[in-house]
Amino acid sequence: MTILVAGATGKTGLLLVQELLDQGHKPTALVRESSDTSALPQGVDLRRGDLTNLHDGVCDGMDAVIFAAGSGGSTGPEMTDKVDRDGARRLTDLARDAGVTRFVMLSSVGADQTDPTGELAHYLKAKHATDEHLMASGLTYAIVRPVALSNDARGADVILGENVDKSAKASRADVAHVLAEAATTGRFDGIAQDMQSA
Incomplete structure (x- = not known):
């Protein structure tokens, strides 16, 4: 599958694109002109685009789109709105217009409120x-809402849905695995669920 990944140069995004490559898929990183792409693994294509001002056609030719981006913990409410809300919604609309098969959203525990x-x-x-939105x-969608993220290695299993302990942790490696599975298998189609590492 050809899969556009927004946030591919972030901590979770780097693990995600590697996971997709390992599974034999073709990830494309959506990156700004100023993005440091040096850590991206070989085999990842680049597509220029800024989530604060996305141009038409950015999702063209993609089978699936994964939004794994974020404005970052050091930015204020304005940038949160521009990236996490408006940018994600614009990317959703562009994916729909491009006929993308599936859209996977990295959200957060508590976003159901x-x-x-x-x-x-x-x-x-x-x-x-x-x-x-x-x-x-x-669109066919899956929404993954992890608890607080950690940099631990991938675990033996994950817990999804109502049994998640909201005070627990989710390793970025586990999150990346679930996002990849959601994008490529359809296992989580039409589901918005909390997630933690087991």
């Missing part, structure tokens, strides 16, 4: 709006 509170409230509102888009 319509009115979250606490220090992550703005971020979770942006993620909620994005998830809702994807679910209403008409």
Whole structure:
């Protein structure tokens, strides 16, 4: 499969594109002009595009799209809105217009709430709006909502759905594996679910 990955140069994204390559798929990294692509593995194609200002056609020729990007923990609410909400929704629309088969969203635990509170409230509102937009888009979708991320190695298993402990951790390696599986197998089509490492 040809798979566009937004956020491919991030910690989770790098693991994801390697996972896709290992499975025999053809990942394409959506990168800004200023992105450092030196850590991307050989075999990953590049497609230029900025999530704050995506151009038409960015999803053309893709079988699936995975949104694994984020504005980053050091940015403010404005950039969260531009990337995590507006950029993700624009990418969803472009994927639909391009006839993409499946869209996989890396979301967050708590994004199912319509009115979250606490220090992550703005971020979770942006993620909620994005998830809702994807679910209403008409695209075949899967939404993965991991708990707090860690840099641990991939574990023996993951826990998905209602049995997730929201205070637990999810390794980025496990998240990357689930995202790849969601994009390539259809196992999680039409599902939005929490996730943790077992």
